[in-house]
Amino acid sequence: MTETVIDIHELTKSYGKAKAVDRLSLRISRGEIFGLLGPNGAGKSTTILMLLGLSEPDSGTINVLGMNPTREPIPVKQRVGYLPDDVGFYEDRTGLENLMLTARLNGIPEDAARERAKLLLEQVGLDNAAHKKTGAYSRGMRQRLGLADVLVKSPEIIILDEPTLGIDPTGMEELLSLIRKLSREQNLTVLLSSHQLHQVQQICDRVGLFVRGRLLAEGDVPSLSRTLFADDPLLITADIEGLSPALEESIRGIDGVHRLEIETVGQGAAGQQGALSADGRCRLQIRCDSDCSPDIAGAIVGSGARLFALHRQEYGLDEIYHRYFAGGEPHGKGDDAKRSG
Numbered sequence: 001m002t003e004t005v006i007d008i009h010e011l012t013k014s015y016g017k018a019k020a021v022d023r024l025s026l027r028i029s030r031g032e033i034f035g036l037l038g039p040n041g042a043g044k045s046t047t048i049l050m051l052l053g054l055s056e057p058d059s060g061t062i063n064v065l066g067m068n069p070t071r072e073p074i075p076v077k078q079r080v081g082y083l084p085d086d087v088g089f090y091e092d093r094t095g096l097e098n099l100m101l102t103a104r105l106n107g108i109p110e111d112a113a114r115e116r117a118k119l120l121l122e123q124v125g126l127d128n129a130a131h132k133k134t135g136a137y138s139r140g141m142r143q144r145l146g147l148a149d150v151l152v153k154s155p156e157i158i159i160l161d162e163p164t165l166g167i168d169p170t171g172m173e174e175l176l177s178l179i180r181k182l183s184r185e186q187n188l189t190v191l192l193s194s195h196q197l198h199q200v201q202q203i204c205d206r207v208g209l210f211v212r213g214r215l216l217a218e219g220d221v222p223s224l225s226r227t228l229f230a231d232d233p234l235l236i237t238a239d240i241e242g243l244s245p246a247l248e249e250s251i252r253g254i255d256g257v258h259r260l261e262i263e264t265v266g267q268g269a270a271g272q273q274g275a276l277s278a279d280g281r282c283r284l285q286i287r288c289d290s291d292c293s294p295d296i297a298g299a300i301v302g303s304g305a306r307l308f309a310l311h312r313q314e315y316g317l318d319e320i321y322h323r324y325f326a327g328g329e330p331h332g333k334g335d336d337a338k339r340s341g
């Protein structure tokens with residue numbers, strides 16, 4: 001059975017009349033990577049501060065590793081690592097010295113501190129920069145050092161606030177795969193807030209979508225997209241040559257196919273519907289309620305037509321996010337969402 005390590009129930013926090021967090025309920029399991037997503041002011045940071053015992057809820061309950069962070073902030077802090085978005089280091093000291101300082105502050109004896117710091121620098125890929133002053137580190141290196149820094153005390157949960165902010169795409173990719181690797185190897189629970197949707201999607205087991213202090217939806221990306229796009233079936237596009245009435249008929253007859261539209265492509269085509277281009281090429285746009293691509297490909301090839309490309313549109317976090325947050329407001333199911341092809 002999976003162990004719940006973070007259990008939030010009906011958590012509410014207001015600043016004056018404004019509710020920063022509004023009846024938030026959420027459970028996170030050990031070893032899970034959970035992404036907190038939402039526009040500015042959604043309540044992500046306020047939630048994180050309450051999880052760390054740095055801010056007191058107005059009502060509701062929070063349980064972190066069996067503890068109440070408001071009443072037991074110190075034991076929670078010992079077992080939960082936090083990487084803020086603007087991590088600070090002693091710039092005139094090396095990466096190794098900075099980590100050893102954190103180790104000392106956590107009561108780790110000198111020899112063990114050095115060993116731990118060296119091991120962590122190796123794990124985050126900074127062993128070559130161990131003796132370089134952190135003032136000369138790039139943003140990506142600082143974030144990796146920040147990750148090593150939160151891991152010094154061997155936490156069970158790490159909370160990362162916008163860890164990929166300001167890092168170039170390669171550095172971002174490396175940092176995220178490092179987070180995933182560490183989480184999987186050490187059964188480390190990771191809670192991360194981010195706006196980098198595409199990247200978050202790659203590493204998070206589950207995401208929660210926040211807006212105005214409320215959790216609008218949570219789940220893994222495929223199940224969220226199924227719920228959100230339930231009235232907007234899957235789109236499969238096929239570029240073919242040699243469409244016949246019999247092929248049209250057989251595609252329309254495939255179980256799960258809702259609608260078939262034909263668009264011209266290729267030489268002399270103007271993208272008009274229903275006509276073939278001079279070279280006989282056309283694009284079939286097939287809306288289905290399940291993935292019918294194998295049956296569609298089979299029907300095309302079986303009819304003697306030539307298949308040039310078959311593409312299945314995937315709804316990812318970007319589409320989900322835009323549907324909820326376009327213009328900073330949650331949108332309903334019927335609204336247009338920005339889609340990638």
Ligand SMILES: Nc1ncnc2c1ncn2[C@@H]1O[C@H](COP(=O)(O)OP(=O)(O)OP(=O)(O)O)[C@@H](O)[C@H]1O
Binds near residue numbers: 020040042044045
């Ligand atoms: N100390 C504070 N005093 C007054 N209002 C605050 C305070 N901290 C946050 N708020 C307000 O609470 C709401 C939630 O803010 P919070 O910082 O938690 O959002 P966020 O999702 O973390 O946003 P961001 O991505 O910009 O950090 C916002 O309306 C914010 O203005």
